[in-house]
Amino acid sequence: MNDVNDMDDKCDSNEPREIITVWPDFADAFVCKADRCQHTCxxxxxxxxxxxxxxxxxxxxxxxxxxxxxxxxxxxxxxxxxxxxxxxxxxxxxxxxxxxxxxxxxxxxxxxxxxxHPRFFIMSGQLELAGFGLACEKAVELLLAADSLRLRAEGESKSFDFGALLAFLGREVPREWLLPPRELTLAQFSFLLAQMKDTEPIDAVWPQQLTALRLDCRQLLPRYAKLLSERGERAAEKLVSYLLYRQLSKADAYGMEALCRYARCNAAFIYLLAAKTHDLPEAVRRWSEQIEYDEENTARLIEACGQVPAMFF
Ligand code: SF4
Structure with a gap:
């Protein structure tokens, strides 16, 4: 089994079905930073x-x-x-x-x-999708260093792109659904902050971070657009794809449109936070520990993002 097509053969065969685990291509490079980690788990x-x-x-x-x-x-x-x-x-x-x-x-x-820890495993169709939670510094480093989100069946050498995985699962989406807005309007900014404020804070610092963002709104909107353009569309698509990847087991419950909007909105928030702090890796990590590691916060955001009109976000 070498790529996504071979996975297809395996799943279609009459042999008893085995669970195929899929990992991001960078999984083999994961090594805990241990004493070099600033945010130990x-x-x-x-x-x-x-x-x-x-x-x-x-x-x-x-x-x-x-x-x-x-x-x-x-x-x-x-x-x-x-x-x-x-x-x-x-x-x-x-x-x-x-x-x-x-x-x-x-x-x-x-x-x-x-x-x-920090590995996660979710089921989507016949596949077990595995990855590394982004509250881990090393996981963030590996994701940000990757050129794009590529995946691999466990034990196999050939990788395939995220689009191929979605197609295999029958969950294809237009590429625009995987891209955060190049520029944020004031209404989108206010929406993002209101949703984040509605989540259960992981610590006392989280509400303070949100207040700091709100107070800096006028400066942050152009800085967001600049950061997104400097980092490039491909990097933004990779981040949205990875946020979506972790939620794919919920596609039946919420639908792909809502999940993609969740991933887009949250990637936009991460870029906003990074525009404020000038530290994208830490913005990803901080967002993840607040949202991804709290099932209720994640569900709240998927529901809220899923309800906004498609034209809005
Ligand atoms: S957060 Fe990641 S890199 Fe840091 S101690 Fe935990 S597993 Fe290791």
């Missing part, structure tokens, strides 16, 4: 521990076993999670950004969440 999130790993940790003897048991909370529903420190860090995150469990017990000692 070992801080600020609740870390659930699966039952098998809890049992393994329970069985460990010696100081590390004792320390593990002291730092695991049992929830009322029978699940377990690490007891975060006051500043919401994993208790096993060292000051230098490295993981004490990996250093002491090896990577195989990690729970499922820590092993899999």
């Amino acid at each position: 070992c801080r600020g999130w609740e870390i659930d521990i699966d039952a098998a790993t809890t049992a393994y940790y329970d069985s460990l003897e010696g100081p590390i076993g004792e320390e593990l048991r002291e730092n695991i909370d049992a929830q009322a529903d029978g699940t377990h999670s690490f007891h975060l420190t006051q500043d919401e860090r994993c208790p096993f995150l060292r000051e230098d950004g490295l993981c004490r469990l990996i250093r002491t017990l090896g990577e195989e000692a990690l729970c499922e969440v820590c092993t899999m």
Whole structure:
């Protein structure tokens, strides 16, 4: 199986159907930045521990076993999670950004969440679509460095473009649906900010960031257009495509038009944030932790964006 056409053969054959996992082409280059990461994922999130790993940790003897048991909370529903420190860090995150469990017990000692993060997996038709969440610095670096969004079936060498994937899934869309507006009107700007304000803030800084954007509106509109033109249409299309890729399992529920508008609106917001901060990678990452990592925020935005008239956005 070498490309999207071979995937077609595989899915059409009379053999028992196997799940084919598709990854972005840059997946093999993913390596956690560990101590070089400015926004470690070992801080600020609740870390659930699966039952098998809890049992393994329970069985460990010696100081590390004792320390593990002291730092695991049992929830009322029978699940377990690490007891975060006051500043919401994993208790096993060292000051230098490295993981004490990996250093002491090896990577195989990690729970499922820590092993899999920042990967995501969604189903679309017969395909499992995999990728890396953009709240991860390394994932953002890889996406922004890629020329376009290309994908590959797991274990295969030949890649295909995002359009081919959509065609394979029977979800083709016009290219314009994958491009954010070259310029934002004041009405579009106000719409984006109102929608973002309506989401559940991840922290106290998020509403402040939105206020700063609103106050800077007049300067930001031309800077948005300049940034988009400097980065180029292809880069904007890649970003919209990747935001859409992660939501493709919802195509039946919301329709492709609403999902594309969600992706376009959010890419426009990211460029707006980057126009303010002059830091596109951080704008992508920050947007992702606020929106993509909160299912309710994502659903709220898909619904809101899906309802605006096609002419508006
Ligand atoms: S955010 Fe990404 S690069 Fe940073 S520590 Fe987590 S997995 Fe590693």
